[in-house]
Amino acid sequence: MKKLTLLLIVLFPTLFFAQTKYITRAGHANLFSTTIAEDITADNYKVTSTINAETGAMVFVIPVQSFEFKKSLMQKHFNQENFMNSKAFPKIKFKGEIKNLSTVKWDKDGKYPVTVQGDLTIRDVTKALSAEGTISIEKGIVTASSVFMVKQISDYHVGKPTRKSKRDNVAENIKITYKGIYKVK
Amino acid sequence: MFGILSVGGTILYMFNMPHRDVQGETAKYTIEANKFVNEFMDNSEASNAKYLDNVVVVSGTVAEISEDQLKQKVILLKTDKAGVNCTFTAETNVNANKLSAGDKVKIKGIVRMGASYDEDLEEAEFAILEKCNIIK
Numbered sequence: 001m002k003k004l005t006l007l008l009i010v011l012f013p014t015l016f017f018a019q020t021k022y023i024t025r026a027g028h029a030n031l032f033s034t035t036i037a038e039d040i041t042a043d044n045y046k047v048t049s050t051i052n053a054e055t056g057a058m059v060f061v062i063p064v065q066s067f068e069f070k071k072s073l074m075q076k077h078f079n080q081e082n083f084m085n086s087k088a089f090p091k092i093k094f095k096g097e098i099k100n101l102s103t104v105k106w107d108k109d110g111k112y113p114v115t116v117q118g119d120l121t122i123r124d125v126t127k128a129l130s131a132e133g134t135i136s137i138e139k140g141i142v143t144a145s146s147v148f149m150v151k152q153i154s155d156y157h158v159g160k161p162t163r164k165s166k167r168d169n170v171a172e173n174i175k176i177t178y179k180g181i182y183k184v185k
Numbered sequence: 186m187f188g189i190l191s192v193g194g195t196i197l198y199m200f201n202m203p204h205r206d207v208q209g210e211t212a213k214y215t216i217e218a219n220k221f222v223n224e225f226m227d228n229s230e231a232s233n234a235k236y237l238d239n240v241v242v243v244s245g246t247v248a249e250i251s252e253d254q255l256k257q258k259v260i261l262l263k264t265d266k267a268g269v270n271c272t273f274t275a276e277t278n279v280n281a282n283k284l285s286a287g288d289k290v291k292i293k294g295i296v297r298m299g300a301s302y303d304e305d306l307e308e309a310e311f312a313i314l315e316k317c318n319i320i321k
Binding site: 023025026028043045046048050059061063065066071072073075076079086087088090091093095179181185 | 201202203204205233234237238251253254255257259270272297298299303305306307308310311313315
């Protein structure tokens with residue numbers, strides 16, 4: 001009997017060990033900048049992200065050119081060299097980990113508040129970032145969501161409009177809203 | 186007076202400049218999905234410069250059909266090393282709906298990101314095409 005169990009474990013490891021990695025290639029990120037002059041918002045539905053339930057590692061890759069603005073001129077400015085320079089830096093990356101991993105019961109439906117700490121890289125500049133979010137488990141479907149601020153975007157060499165009259169139209173701190181629906185890898 | 190009007194007109198046009206009509210543009214490159222992905226895998230810098238923000242037609246075999254959070258259809262063209270994820274639009278979804286896995290297809294769209302292997306994701310990143318439609 002022992003031998004048979006061992007054989008089964010070798011042949012069908014997924015029957016015995018919980019799948020621990022989740023992935024989405026269609027996460028939604030919204031960015032929001034607000035100043036006295038104007039509100040600017042853009043949506044991106046092409047976020048790739050993985051969650052490792054065993055280690056708590058969370059990784060996000062955001063294609064810069066997939067941010068859609070209501071006004072095409074704004075989209076053009078966003079991608080151009082002195083701002084995001086998306087031809088040279090096509091991705092934004094966040095690599096972090098869930099700090100309170102043990103509180104998330106991956107096999108039990110519920111909403112689990114999480115704190116994620118890691119490094120955000122924009123235009124080859126990496127800075128520490130911490131965000132509060134929620135991992136929701138519903139019938140085995142894992143959804144991660146969060147609202148957080150990316151502070152001091154000029155530190156990432158993200159340029160401001162050069163015209164003085166437009167300079168203050170872009171906020172220094174950008175609000176990001178994220179929601180990703182994951183499946184077992 | 187005319188000067189003011191024309192400057193005003195230009196500003197108004199710039200402000201309301203329409204979004205790119207991807208399907209109305211002539212494709213800059215026509216390429217097979219595997220070759221497209223491999224070009225990025227072999228030389229991402231050169232391929233980014235060549236393809237990003239350009240309209241292409243990619244041919245390949247449908248591996249998977251899904252839907253994003255905007256209810257846009259996403260057709261995955263499977264390749265040896267990664268994949269090409271092609272997002273349709275509210276207007277073109279109807280054409281994506283006619284496809285099934287295994288179909289050979291040519292898809293036109295704008296390139297938003299190339300394919301690569303990401304050691305942090307421990308996964309291949311797929312190439313991303315958006316504003317897609319099927320080309321006969």
